[in-house]
Amino acid sequence: MQALRKHAGRRFVIAVPYLWLTVLFLIPFIIVFKISFSESRMAMPPYAPLIEWRDGVIVGIKLYFANYRFLFTDRLYASAYLYSIKVAAVSTLWCLLIGYPMAYAIARASTAWKNLLLMLIILPFWTSFLLRVYAWIGLLKSNGVINNVLLALGVIHEPLTLMQTDFAVYVGIVYSYLPFMILPLYANLEKHDTTLLEAAADLGARPWRAFLRVTLPLSMPGILAGCLLVFIPAVGEYVIPSLLGRTDQLMIGRVLSDEFFANRDWPVASAVAILILILLVVPIMLFQRVQKSELEAPR
């Protein structure tokens, strides 16, 4: 009886997240998946039903693959997908290059400094993401802070075009997602046993070699976790490229939103969403494997 109650308690605890995921992720996903196989039409809702009912009996299922075929025929989509992957990859690399030394420095700082520095990393989250991206407009525009300072210093003689460039998108994404790189890296580096570096030095390795042979391989799980936490949301990023990015080259998140809101073509928008998901399944699965091995790793 007691075992049964214990069992029930455990089931309840597990049921809560499952229920959450089912209601808020699985069911919406199924709906989107279903819509992606429907035909678009001018009605409310703006898509044709998949299943035809007559007097409570299914008389026909109509799967409409044209939405997907359309994505492969119009070059706009392929180009948006590839551009999104490129932007996400480059931003992830920059986040890693900037974030690794920061995470390393925090992990090696004294406890008092550590807390302060971590606080500073998390601090930007207290301001709305949207506001922070808007602030970059003020910095990057032709009569913005950066251009004005450079002009005043005489470094440049006419304003640089910083807005509506790839550069602006990279700056925006790297700035916004840097904490997601630093935090998992920090969590990993902080656990490292510094005597391993002493051992490496004792065996004749110079600091740089000791880093490459010992610290870097041991921080691989942190690097992967950080990269995926940046890469996955960056691929579907909508706000940053819309506010700071090029107008002639869209990212896939923007395409999705345009299909949905501007074109009111729900089936195509759904197909785009499904394809993004398929694109990201590989890195997500990779992420899960890394997390699993992190948990199982012996201390």
Next chain:
Amino acid sequence: MADPYVRIEGVTKTFGSAPAVDNVSLDIYRGEIFCLLGGSGSGKTTLLRMLAGFETPTAGRLYIDGQDMTGIAPCERPVNMMFQSYALFPHMTVEKNVAFGLEQEKLSRSEISERVAQILDIVKMTPFLARKPHQLSGGQRQRVALARALVKRPKLLLLDEPLGALDRKLREHTQFELLAIQKSLGVTFIVVTHDQGEAMTLASRIGVMNHGQIVQIGTPLDIYEYPQTKFVADFVGSVNLFEGRLVEDEADHVRIRSEELDAVVYVDHGITSAPDVAVAVAIRPEKIGIDRIRPAGGENVAHGRVKEIAYMGDMSIYIVALDTGKLVRVTLPNVVRRAEDRFVAEERVYLSWHASSPVVLTR
């Protein structure tokens, strides 16, 4: 004697305001196993880390093989260290761990694998070369750490509590193996330990450290039988200390009156001290005999009753309470199996010792 291989000259290391190592001078010779023995916070590990180059002396100089080590990075020193935690690289196999040091020397692949195979054979770890550290037992990790430190053929090996993480049976076994390896490779060992048993069996010489200073240097026998201070007598092994006063000071003998002991101690060797000075008499527990009848001779005898008995198998520890209240520790080997003849609790007994046994300590 030959030139010292390691010379420590007036080395001081302060962390903040407190000195961890306080003006230590020490010579260590080629082929020795030198043990730095001390409690936690005695500065022994700091001294070892300065030799490895992980800490910089605040004052003083260190020479290894005649070369001043000031400003020389750990990776350039001709020493290797075996860490207390072993510090094996968790992401590398046993073979890779051991090869790491040789790879830094830019040796050829064939030479590296040859030397790795050779040293793994010496520490009997060849069957485990493809394992990762977490797949090894404590004793196996200890061997890998030793192999990794020895594969570079250092002239000087620093060992930080080399047996600390092993259980008792394994420790004894490993101690003798360590000695055999040291002898066959002719490496100079400097061992840091807080375990006097470990120091006794391993060391050719021991330096006892306390509060950052070396309080006595000598062979294990010197340290045990001829301690120079109360600290050393007490730290190395167990000892009975009796406070007393020098009443007779001759070249060939001294007499000490001890109120605690309620007896006069006759010591058959002279000491260098002023008369009537406060001294302590140290007598090791195994050097005291117990009798039911009063032994002949008036001196070096005390009277009390057995208060506690601890049976250890090979020997028994008797705590005898003197009439003055002072507790005396006596150990006797259990030579016979029968228990009938042994002393029992509350029995009144006489304690006695040979005139050569007491050590007179003025510090």
